[in-house]
Amino acid sequence: MLGNNSHFIALVWLTYAISGSPLDLGLVMMFSSLPPLLFGLFMGVYVDLWDRKRLMILCDIFRCFVVLMFPLLYYFGLLRLAHIYLITFLLSSLQVLFESAQGSFVPNLVARPQLVVANSISQMTSQVTNIIGSALAGVLILLIGNINIFYLDSFSFLFSAASLSFITRSGRVAGATLSVSGREILHRMKEGMRLMANTELILILTITMAIMNFALGPVNVLFPILSEKILQAGAAGFGFLMSGLSFGMLIGAIVVGKVGSRLTKGKLT
Template sequence: MNIWKSKESMLLIFSSGITFIGNGMHFIAVSWLIYQYTGNPMSVALLVILTTLPTLLTFPFTGVIADRFDRKKIVISMDVLRCVFVLIIPLMYLLNEMNIYVIYLLTILISISNNFFYPAFSGVVKSVVQERLFLKVISANSSMLQLGTIVGAGVAGLLIANYSIMIVFLIDGATFLVSALILLNVKYIHNKPESIKGSKLVIDYFLKDFLSGLKYIFNKKVLVYLFLIGILPAAIIQIINSLLSVYTNQSLGLGVDAYGMLDAIFAIGALFIGVLMTFVNNVNPQRLITFSFFIMGIGFLIISIAGSFFIAAIGLFLLGVSILMESACRKSLIMQLVDENYIGRVESFNWAIYSVIAPLCTIAATLFNGQIGTTSLFFYISVILIAISIFSVPFFNKNDLQINSETAMDIE
């Protein structure tokens, strides 16, 4: 079935696309604004920390709320809240009351809103999209993310350079409002889950739901495996972001123009495969995950031995293709495997893992890079990725029946 003929799928994709453009614009604008007011790069680093820290504090609650309450109301409410939080920045500017600490506070509030939005949004997708369209919708959303990052960052740069940084925040706020209006038209029926017996206090209520979600996750071997293998691609994106400039300068002997082009080629590869996967039918996600890790390994192998911009560009393109392919297939399998009553808790736990472990992997890679060099590090990563690809073949063959026919049971 074609996703472009499914009204609900199109609404969800357009909602994601418009907010991803806003997110791409927002990060550029708020980073530049903070650096402009402080002149200290550490202030921008603190901003990045404040976007990830709330995940660790809120994920036990966000997943439970997404599974217990009306998900459509949650996503629309979070869009409206994010619109308000963003528009406070130009309001402060208009009143000549700009305060760097308020911007930090707004960053935390926006991050918390994101943490409530995405598990609930996944639940809406699970409820209204046909199972056979999961991979196509997720691929389209991933393409929108890449496109939004490219377009949003580019537009933000042009607006800041030629007009006013506050225009960026006004557009950013408007994207959330447009997303909320789009989501209003999604036909979603909230199926209220059964209450947990014996819960007298609110904290007890949330704790039992949270622990029930953890038990559900760890009782599914395939689900745990999908979480574990997803850590490396998430870490790889951060490794590329942090080491690509060093690699371009030291290994290729090229400058900032080449660095920008290589970074764009990576995004183009991801965008290309994301669009392609929205049109391809009869795809086996398990086989594509195995294949994508192999291609990832080949991509890192190519850039580890590349002696020119052209060869490195081929490697970066393959990495963009393979990382998005793996991510879309893995997420569609998780969506297929998980019962609707647990999708919020599974997604919030999934995001919390990556928020903690992926940056740690990046720090470790940076330390190893100082000891062995970028090209050697990339070579060792390629070996690990190819090994995962080889191991995944017998694992998925052994657990194929479990993925396709396993019925999700409520855990008391």
């Protein structure tokens, strides 16, 4: 997560430096958002068929090499906006796969009564690294240059893969097999859609997250322009603005961890 957030700040600033166009920033965000929309349900089905731990390790290793495409293309003078769109799309696709495996693996690691606390800790970890990673990236862009941030992000994926390898529990679902027909895959996808439609809480959460992402989407495009043109704070200012968002989310995660076990999920939502 620390690498991801540094990567995001560097990616947005790199795009803005190359084009200076809010439209191009919006297109980068669009290519980042397309994989969850296009592949999210399909990948969710396949995650249940694979060993989740191994899948996460493979995703990290692939992302390590994909991220390296940014500095390599840059130093050979070949980096174009089209490459940024393509690499962003690939990284987002791998992230969807990784996060699907990660989220479904947590219940295998802790008992059911500990799930709320475990998920809260996970969110707190995420938001703390968001705060640190965003602010740190803004400062590092000034110190070592924007393109070198991607080397750090690439290394972070290798570190993550190595850390995951120490988990002793298997990530394989009992009885799962990869030898399933396309009809079976389609059937499982329909089951997932039916579950969402028939479970009020899941449906409400899905709609709520859609609205939140729709509202937050423009922020990612406007913040670098705000920092550069209005605040005249450059990359460092952009990093600290994004840290502010994460700080608010961290407070929310702490509150959920404190009161989550005493409230129903509906009231908590």
